[in-house]
Amino acid sequence: MxxxxxxxxxxxxxxxxxxxxxxxxxxxxxxxxxxxxxxxxxxxxxxxxxxxxxxxxxxxxxxxxxxxxxxxxxxxxxxxxxxxxxxxxxxxxxxxxxxxxxxxxxxxxxxxxxxxxxKYAQPDHHRALSYADAxxxxxxxxxxxxxxxxxxxxxxxxxxxxxxxxxxxxxxxxxxxxxxxxxxxxxxxxxxxxxxxxxxxxxxxxxxxxxxxxxxxxxxxxxxxxxxxxxxxxxxxxxxxxxxxxxxxxxxxxxxxxxxxxxxxxxxxxxxxxxxxxxxxxxxxxxxxxxxxxxxxRHQSLRQETLDLIAQWEAKTKGTGNDAKSFSDVSTMIDSMMSGWKSTDGSIATKNTGRDSILTMGALEHVLERNPMPLQKFSALNDFSGENIAFLTSVAEWKNSLPKSIRDGSAPDNENTRELIHERYSRALHIYVEFISVRHAEFPVNISSQDLRRLEHIFEESARVVYGDEAKLEDPVTPFDKFTFDVPPSPTQTESSQRPIHLQPLESAARYGGDVPVPEDFDAKVFDDAEDSIKYLVLTNTWPKFIKTRRISTESADTLKPDGGDMA
Structure with a gap:
């Protein structure tokens, strides 16, 4: 041998x-x-x-x-x-x-x-172990x-x-x-x-x-x-x-x-x-x-295809004066898709115009507002990006909880207003620690370095007071570096109120008091830039995958379902 x-x-x-x-x-x-x-x-x-x-x-x-x-x-x-x-x-x-x-x-x-x-696939998720306990x-x-x-x-x-x-x-x-x-x-x-x-x-x-x-x-x-x-x-x-x-x-x-x-x-x-x-x-x-x-x-190709379809849709609807009707059609298609049934004209699976419109920011925001859980589960269990949808819904919940006088800056400067701002800052601090902080978040959302530095300036000192100086318990996404990249603003940014997934605050967040002053830079728009970046990331990454999966699921169900003649 x-x-x-x-x-x-x-x-x-x-x-x-x-x-x-x-x-x-x-x-x-x-x-x-x-x-x-x-x-x-x-x-x-x-x-x-x-x-x-x-x-x-x-x-x-x-x-x-x-x-x-x-x-x-x-x-x-x-x-x-x-x-x-x-x-x-x-x-x-x-x-x-x-x-x-x-x-x-x-x-x-x-x-x-x-x-x-x-954990992001659950309507209510929270960490089982607080940092103070750890x-x-x-x-x-x-x-x-x-x-x-x-x-x-x-x-x-x-x-x-x-x-x-x-x-x-x-x-x-x-x-x-x-x-x-x-x-x-x-x-x-x-x-x-x-x-x-x-x-x-x-x-x-x-x-x-x-x-x-x-x-x-x-x-x-x-x-x-x-x-x-x-x-x-x-x-x-x-x-x-x-x-x-x-x-x-x-x-x-x-x-x-x-x-x-x-x-x-x-x-x-x-x-x-x-x-x-x-x-x-x-x-x-x-x-x-x-x-x-x-x-x-494949991801880059899908991203570019999504952007091209968005551009085509905007070119078709721009200047036609039918924006309201177009949005109504999109809402109908989205609701039909989410419920698992085809719309009456079959546009979900067949028409190019339906495909263009359903991939827009308006369609994504409609789902985030009306029924985010299917998208939340898909992003967590299939795309491993559940933190993005959880962040968007958490920010929407936080914004909706702000009184109108706080949002527009017309609230009087008194003790009740200051106490309310402190309470809203505490909730915003929890969002920062849960989703943004590179020291504490288990899955930090991928925002630009400029947005990250600005939010760190507002929240990081308070986060260290409440949660300590120790780094996060686990960082499955970025173990060796804190790399972030700049995401361009969404070309189809719109405003919408969103129905969020309710999050339980960390145990330590409840102990936040007034001994740490609220930074002057803190306001109702503190998360706007980060929110736009994550929406754009979801629109060009998770959203088209989700639409494709739902289409395949709907078409498979229609294939298995016998027609009326056979049933008779």
Whole structure:
């Protein structure tokens, strides 16, 4: 039998430049360029909602490490006979397990984000643990639980990696296969240099790497797969997770079979044993790099299509004097779609004008005002952006709670007015902490840096007084940076009152008193810019996906429903 890199006792101690070796070297270069371009594209587009919710840094780090191992194997046929005897042992004992561990750590984010988003699908949601209560808990475990999800994941995975590396180093030290001066007697290699090199490429010393791969591929990954079976997202994240998990399953068994089953000796000179692991890495790279790239492009295409349809609708209605009738038609179509029945003229599913109008800001605001729960559930359970709709409905509730005299600034300056403003500031502070603060919000809404700085100037000092200086308990979306991007104002901004989802305030918010003064910049329009940005983001991202899903659901129901003639 041959070694890990296909070396046999009959091999010559020189580089191999056969057509097979050259093919693998060229293939390594071509695929590396492709993967590198994909990684660069993902990094440049990291502000896209599709990638922002993923937290791609763990995934990118894992892919880079796995690709380093993959590339080294592609040159195995060419330089295997002249590589140091323990080179492949170290490559397989370091790059591969660390990359696999980081990759499965990034996969657990999928379950975590899906779990955390479920709360936004409820009409009344609140945090089960206030920050003050969290700070009162002591002990190492309590401190660990207060860390954000990615930090906790990195700690657990880091411990697993340290154990893996320790076992790898320990096996190398106690075996005399790679060094004759120390180790367990009887583990030495014998024979010619090529016979010794062949023996170094296999043996019991590799068990720690094998166990580690089986642990991640056959224990952790299937658990993730099982828990994700009822999750149906619009981001392609579930497809990515399933594809990578399935690709991992046969890798280690096939590597062992190719290494120790004599029948594979015919194949090994052309397809060395670790190529089976590399095949799974290649499939993982397709799902983890190129699938997200395609999702980003699809998102951009959908966004542009939505903007084009809005422009077409505005061009049709501008100057016709039928704005009221147009809005009435839109309302009728929206109500029909939300109730699950077609309108009488069938315009929901067929007419282009209906498609144009239903994607406008007016249609979105109509749903937010009349019946936001279906959109709220879709954004939380399918689009993983439930914080956006919850923020919009919370702001609408807060605005509607303001007396008219407060909104227009005509309220008299007396004790009752100041007390009322303090109470409304307390509610606004809760909205800031729940949805905007990068220190406290579990899913901070993605507003421009300018709007964020302005709101921080108004609320951050009070937030620290009420909730403390500690960072948020968990930040599933932006674990490594606080990246925000500027969102242009909506081209179809309109005014509407909205019926909100009622939110229970955090326990700590109830303790806010008058000892912290209300900033002078605070007024009824404090959230207007952020609200416009999030509305625009929802309009160009979540809203068209929601409309498409509702259309498909309605058409499926109509297909299954027998017509009147058949029923008679």
């Amino acid at each position: 041959g070694s890990e890199l296909g070396v046999t006792p009959d091999s010559k101690p020189e580089a191999v430049y056969s057509p097979v070796a050259i093919w693998w070297a060229v293939w390594a270069g071509v695929w590396t360029v492709a993967v590198g371009c994909g990684l660069a594209y993902l990094f440049v587009r990291r502000d896209s909602p599709v990638l922002r919710v993923r937290g791609i840094y763990l995934s990118l780090a894992a892919i880079i490490l796995l690709h380093l191992y993959w590339a080294s194997v592609q040159f195995g046929v060419m330089i295997g006979p002249i590589m140091p005897g323990d080179a492949q042992y170290w490559l397989m004992g370091t790059y591969l397990p660390i990359g696999i561990a980081l990759f499965h750590a990034s996969n657990t984010r999928f379950l975590h984000v899906a779990k955390m988003q479920k 700070r009162r808990q002591t002990g190492l475990y309590a401190r660990f639980r207060r860390l954000d999800f990615d930090t906790r994941t990195l700690i657990v995975v880091g411990i697993a990696i340290v154990v893996q590396l320790f076992l790898t180093v320990l096996m190398w030290l106690i075996s005399r296969k790679w060094h004759r001066t120390w180790g367990i007697p009887g583990t030495e290699t014998h024979g010619t240099p090529m016979e010794q090199l062949t023996q170094m490429g296999q043996g019991w010393e590799w068990w720690s790497t094998i166990v580690g791969q089986f642990f991640w591929a056959w224990i952790v990954a299937p658990i993730v797969l099982w828990k994700a079976r009822h999750i149906h997202d619009t981001q392609g994240w579930r497809v990515q997770t399933i594809g990578c998990v399935i690709a991992n399953l046969p890798a280690t068994p096939m590597w062992l079979i190719a290494l120790y089953v004599p029948a594979f000796e015919v194949i090994n000179p052309y397809w060395i044993p670790p190529q089976w692991i590399c095949l799974s890495i290649l499939v993982m790279e397709i799902f983890a790099v190129f699938l997200p790239c395609w999702e980003v492009m």
